Amino acid sequence: MNVERLFRAHYAELFRYSNFMSGDPDVAHDIVQDAFMRLQERPPKHQENVRSWLFTVATNLVRDRTKLESRRRALLEERRGLDASGTDSDPLASLERAEIRDLVRKALGSLRPKERTALLMRSHGFAHREIADALGTTTASVGTLIARSLDKLSLAMPSLREHRE
Amino acid sequence: MNQPSHAASDADLVRLLDEEFEPERRTEVLLHIQECEACSTRLIALREIGERVQRALDLAAIDPKPSVGPGARPLPPVLDLDHPSSDANPAQPSRAWGRAAAILAAVAALGLALSPVRAFVADLMSVGDRAIRGAPAEPDLTRNSRVSFAAAGGELTIRVRSIQRAGSLFVRLTEAERASARIVSSQGSEELVVLPSALEIVSGEASTASYLVEVPRSLNRLVVELQSGIDTTLWLGAGPPPGTEYQFSLGPVLEGAIADER
Structure with a gap:
């Protein structure tokens, strides 16, 4: 199994998924790293669908982070202000994206x-x-x-x- | 949904949208929808909500920061329909196109005449492209100066992928459990790419950037590789104290030394 090839193929989408699941890009990054570490150290017995295996592992890693929810809520509040200030050259575009992200985070959090x-x-x-x-x-x-x-x-x-x- | 016994459940409608049914069951459900305005309305509603949610997710998605992972380099885009991944299990794009084509074919074959369904099919065909090819989320450029990662299996390789003109690579031992890296001084084109058991430094040949990599003291082995083939292996298992720092001068050759031992 070529872990690096799989990493390059699936890193971005697994990050996006983990970010939506956790609500925290830093946590998502760690989760993706951990998922690939697990792939390298304890690869699945059946390797015909590694992509599905990686998403399952990421799902479990998110679930296992018992302190995640409180941190996520704190970050939501913190980032509301950061996002609103924006870093784009177009403040309106930045504000719109920030609003959408905030909306989606809250909505996903209700599930x-x-x-x-x-x-x-x-x-x-x-x-x-x-x-x-x-x-x-x-x-x-x-x-x-x-x-x-x-x-x-x-x-x-x-x-x-x-x-x- | 209160319908006769043959009514399609929400689960049925979702499975229909997602092309999850066997052909026989799918025909049954489609025939029912032809007769049942409530179910056809619900089907349209679920499709529209799904489309709206997918669009929101696309807009809200944060891509990995440019300095982390393969997104930092010109790799095949994972969700690019025109250039699908060559991986054995390629990433799947949104199902919208598959749904549209399959349901259109099914509806045409059955001669469905209910107007909401026709409108739905027409809308599906126009929606698919929008749902899949929506504008990608802008990368988050606000936090690209530092990456953190775990060193797999107690080993880490730092690869300097480009020959820099000058600069320094500092490797510092810490008590932290995770490793981290950042670009100390930059000319703007340098990138840090984290792989499962390696950190890649990618820069232009004219770069004079410097980098700081902090690694857990528990790491067993650290290898610093230069593209020229010169590499240095540091065995850290013996446990140099935290704060020990190795400095490498980056250039055509890699010159390393312990810069600071406390």
């Missing part, structure tokens, strides 16, 4: 962990079978989790359509 995992893995193109394996549930439950999470997000992000269109 139960399984709902969040199902939704985000779906957005990364995983099949229901793979999502079910990661969650330790059935494929039938995955559809329900996704529908429920979409309904919740719809309520949590009512202004997004108007925001962008």
Whole structure:
């Protein structure tokens, strides 16, 4: 197994996923590093779908961080101010992105962990079978989790359509 | 949703959208949707919410900071549909295109005439491209000066991938559990790329940048490699004290020394 090749192929998407799961880019970075370390040290027995394995490991790592939630909330508050100040040359564009990120973070935070995992893995193109394996549930439950999470997000992000269109 | 016994559940509708059904079951659900306005309306709603959420996720995504990981280098884009990854298990793009094509084909085959469904199909076809090819998130440039990482298996290799004109590489032992690296002085084109058991320093040949890498004292072995092939292996297992710092002069040859031992 060429870990470096896999790292280069999947690092970015695993980072984005972990960032949405954790709400903290630094935590996401650590999680991705740990996931690849685990891949190198204890690779999966069945290597036909390493991508799914990596997402499952990242999901578990996020879940295992028991202190993550409180830190995430603190960072949300902190970054609200930082994002609003922005670093882009276009302050309006920066503010808009910051608002969207804040909105999405809050909305994802309103989901139960399984709902969040199902939704985000779906957005990364995983099949229901793979999502079910990661969650330790059935494929039938995955559809329900996704529908429920979409309904919740719809309520949590009512202004997004108007925001962008 | 309160429908007759044959009604499609939310899970069914999501599975339909995601092309998760076997052909026979999919036909059953599609036939039901043809007859059931409530289900067709719900299907459209789920698709629209999903599209909206996907767009929001795309807009809110933060890519890895440029100095970390393969994103810092011209690698094949993971989600580029035009240049799919050659990996055995390539990253999957959004399912929108697959959904649109498959459901369109199914609806056409069944001759569905319900107007919301037709509108839905037409919308699916127009939405797919937007959902997949939305503007990528801007990289977060606010925190690109420092990277932290774990050294896999107690070993770490620092690779200087380009021959710099000058500069220094400082390696300092700490009690921290994780390693970290940052560019001390820069000309703007230098990058730090973290790999599972290696840190790569990538810069132009004209660079005179300097770098500080702090590594856990518990590290067993540290290797510093230069592209020219000259490398230095530091065995740290014996436990030099925290604060010990190795300094390497970067240039055509790598010259190393212990710069500070406390």
